[in-house]
Amino acid sequence: MARIVMKFGGTSVADLERIRSVAGRIKAEVEAGNQVVVAISAMAGVTNQLADYADQAAGIYDLHEYDVVVSSGEQVSAGILAIVLQDMGVAARSWLGWQIPIRTDDTHGSARIEDIYADEISRRLGEGQVAVVAGFQGVDAQGRITTLGRGGTDTSAVALAAALGAERCDIYTDVDGVYTTDPRIVAKARKLDRVTYEEMLEMASQGAKVLETRAVEMAMKHHVRVRVLSSFEDGPGTLVVDEDEIVEQAIVSGITYSRDEAKVTLTRVPDRPGAAAGIFGPLAEAAINVDMIVQNVSVGGDETGLTFTVPQADLARAVAVIEGLRENLEYGDLLADPDVVKVSVIGVGMRSHAGVAQKMFATLAEKGINIQVISTSEIKVSVLVAEEYTELAVRSLHSAYGLDAE
Amino acid sequence: MARIVMKFGGTSVADLERIRSVAGRIKAEVEAGNQVVVAISAMAGVTNQLADYADQAAGIYDLHEYDVVVSSGEQVSAGILAIVLQDMGVAARSWLGWQIPIRTDDTHGSARIEDIYADEISRRLGEGQVAVVAGFQGVDAQGRITTLGRGGTDTSAVALAAALGAERCDIYTDVDGVYTTDPRIVAKARKLDRVTYEEMLEMASQGAKVLETRAVEMAMKHHVRVRVLSSFEDGPGTLVVDEDEIVEQAIVSGITYSRDEAKVTLTRVPDRPGAAAGIFGPLAEAAINVDMIVQNVSVGGDETGLTFTVPQADLARAVAVIEGLRENLEYGDLLADPDVVKVSVIGVGMRSHAGVAQKMFATLAEKGINIQVISTSEIKVSVLVAEEYTELAVRSLHSAYGLDAE
Numbered sequence: 001m002a003r004i005v006m007k008f009g010g011t012s013v014a015d016l017e018r019i020r021s022v023a024g025r026i027k028a029e030v031e032a033g034n035q036v037v038v039a040i041s042a043m044a045g046v047t048n049q050l051a052d053y054a055d056q057a058a059g060i061y062d063l064h065e066y067d068v069v070v071s072s073g074e075q076v077s078a079g080i081l082a083i084v085l086q087d088m089g090v091a092a093r094s095w096l097g098w099q100i101p102i103r104t105d106d107t108h109g110s111a112r113i114e115d116i117y118a119d120e121i122s123r124r125l126g127e128g129q130v131a132v133v134a135g136f137q138g139v140d141a142q143g144r145i146t147t148l149g150r151g152g153t154d155t156s157a158v159a160l161a162a163a164l165g166a167e168r169c170d171i172y173t174d175v176d177g178v179y180t181t182d183p184r185i186v187a188k189a190r191k192l193d194r195v196t197y198e199e200m201l202e203m204a205s206q207g208a209k210v211l212e213t214r215a216v217e218m219a220m221k222h223h224v225r226v227r228v229l230s231s232f233e234d235g236p237g238t239l240v241v242d243e244d245e246i247v248e249q250a251i252v253s254g255i256t257y258s259r260d261e262a263k264v265t266l267t268r269v270p271d272r273p274g275a276a277a278g279i280f281g282p283l284a285e286a287a288i289n290v291d292m293i294v295q296n297v298s299v300g301g302d303e304t305g306l307t308f309t310v311p312q313a314d315l316a317r318a319v320a321v322i323e324g325l326r327e328n329l330e331y332g333d334l335l336a337d338p339d340v341v342k343v344s345v346i347g348v349g350m351r352s353h354a355g356v357a358q359k360m361f362a363t364l365a366e367k368g369i370n371i372q373v374i375s376t377s378e379i380k381v382s383v384l385v386a387e388e389y390t391e392l393a394v395r396s397l398h399s400a401y402g403l404d405a406e
Numbered sequence: 407m408a409r410i411v412m413k414f415g416g417t418s419v420a421d422l423e424r425i426r427s428v429a430g431r432i433k434a435e436v437e438a439g440n441q442v443v444v445a446i447s448a449m450a451g452v453t454n455q456l457a458d459y460a461d462q463a464a465g466i467y468d469l470h471e472y473d474v475v476v477s478s479g480e481q482v483s484a485g486i487l488a489i490v491l492q493d494m495g496v497a498a499r500s501w502l503g504w505q506i507p508i509r510t511d512d513t514h515g516s517a518r519i520e521d522i523y524a525d526e527i528s529r530r531l532g533e534g535q536v537a538v539v540a541g542f543q544g545v546d547a548q549g550r551i552t553t554l555g556r557g558g559t560d561t562s563a564v565a566l567a568a569a570l571g572a573e574r575c576d577i578y579t580d581v582d583g584v585y586t587t588d589p590r591i592v593a594k595a596r597k598l599d600r601v602t603y604e605e606m607l608e609m610a611s612q613g614a615k616v617l618e619t620r621a622v623e624m625a626m627k628h629h630v631r632v633r634v635l636s637s638f639e640d641g642p643g644t645l646v647v648d649e650d651e652i653v654e655q656a657i658v659s660g661i662t663y664s665r666d667e668a669k670v671t672l673t674r675v676p677d678r679p680g681a682a683a684g685i686f687g688p689l690a691e692a693a694i695n696v697d698m699i700v701q702n703v704s705v706g707g708d709e710t711g712l713t714f715t716v717p718q719a720d721l722a723r724a725v726a727v728i729e730g731l732r733e734n735l736e737y738g739d740l741l742a743d744p745d746v747v748k749v750s751v752i753g754v755g756m757r758s759h760a761g762v763a764q765k766m767f768a769t770l771a772e773k774g775i776n777i778q779v780i781s782t783s784e785i786k787v788s789v790l791v792a793e794e795y796t797e798l799a800v801r802s803l804h805s806a807y808g809l810d811a812e
Contacts, residue, residue: 016459055776082471094474144505
């Protein structure tokens, strides 16, 4: 007998037929003797529709009220799933964020969970009752509804698993696990049986949108064993675990890419202290998230070049901010290029193996792909290349690191 | 400066354009110096859609969960209205039933309000903030969401007006007031400037669905001045008040009709004590609401006839219940007739004026309309006639009592 959390996303509960199928999976776990907590998303499309109401109601709006509106989607699906479970003879009740309560900070629209008061749910789990928890929502100290931001139900699920000491947190989604790369681009992509939190974190934030980044961070912090699996077909999925649970670690476990990048280059920036701060300070103030940065080495001169990337959606704003700096900041030209892609090689094995980056550069050079920017972390090497090379770069690297399926 | 409650029903907030129009009315009251509480329904059609989800999810379901699902409609409209008001520069926030809280009993699906903790709202009204309260919902002592039954936002509005000591409760709806009868049937129907709680109560329960019965009862009990008016056009509407606020009371203030009636007749029922109890007891146990009852006087015999009415929706069940009684209860034939209508003449002036019933009977006789059953109360006379006479009966009575507009 184990205590488990099962998370179902919007496509898994898109209509009543799918909700019944989800209820069947829950029933099977109950009948296997498990204590089950469910974290459920709104039915597919509902959250977007509710957010559209708010967008149409006003250009800028109070996020307290936005949260009141959008949190209703999970309220509906939780109530309906509880009804379906009861109808199947499974004891169940719905729980809204404020009823548990799931206490968050007051950053409405993207709140962080601070505490979960899980005693009552825990008691009822002991009595065999399934807890159907509305995902994505909590309540702040003032008793107002908060939401956790897009994909927040992953975070709800992991936080519940941590608070309830669950043995496992199963994330049911529309894919059957985590892959070495995007199977739509590389036919030979392989499903991974296990992946470490650190790798999953890099994959999630590098554009492999299986699992929300914050949920992975929380799982890592609280050592919650997360499993990613399909709600539409049976299979073991991918287990996301601590590094020491993985016996034989491949050096590289995945190749990811993100097209949501834009490159900004400034020429003839004065090569003196404070120049970079003069640029990145104002960008940070405008809440523009700068990712990769490279500064050319100034050889013998007093000017240098500066290149960095921002999310594509922020490119226009970034350009406006920098043009606004002209008076106080000397620079030559401002070049903006949205047609770039960031390709990353990820693997915890890199820590102990040299040569991973070198193989990447050699592989791309062999295909004639020019690297525009490079950034690295302990378990990742990322390069920025022209967007037209996306598929070629990903496929070549997938082969080069021996990730292709037999 | 006054404190007022404004209630807006589903058609008044059917889309964003109408919500903006509603917000405009609220803003005008605020600018006139009033403290404003709003009770808002779900957008038209939403509650039915949510109830359908529950119906499709299971044949019989837990009303706790039903309440979780259907209460979300008002949550959305309250949040959106708050956003629109803020966008117009009006300080406002939404309040859900559990946030105030509006404490109810635990009769889920049709709960009764027991208490409203209005201190915080009252304080904020004093600071000029509009309170947008999600109607139709409350919370029980266990902290679970309850709903008040269909039309419950009227009740929310009146209860808030009572709890907050509001000067007036304005019920904005899709008609511009209470009429002497249904204007769709009688072109000469007149809008009433004032009507008493008692009359409104009879009108509401007799089928003039302007205002929910429970809301009127509550208004009467707490002496809340209610105004019924249109959210689509300007006008003074109809004021529902204590009898002593009406200076010149007409004897008859309205003619109502209800087609939702079915007649059941039992012939040759033994004329002995306990026979009626033997029939109406089992009907009451089956939760079938018997309205009009007439027992023929037995002249010289030991058998009598018994006729009564039930809601049309319950006719089949009523017949089944009575047929099930055959073993223990002797009767001759069981006749069921759904093609009947109840027509009522209503007016507090009846109390002090004889002859009202007599004029009704004479008027109907003159038109050759046969009266099947009669029932009376202090301020009402109702008759059951064949449904085909509905329009003729209502029009004739409307003229006979001098209600026709000039």
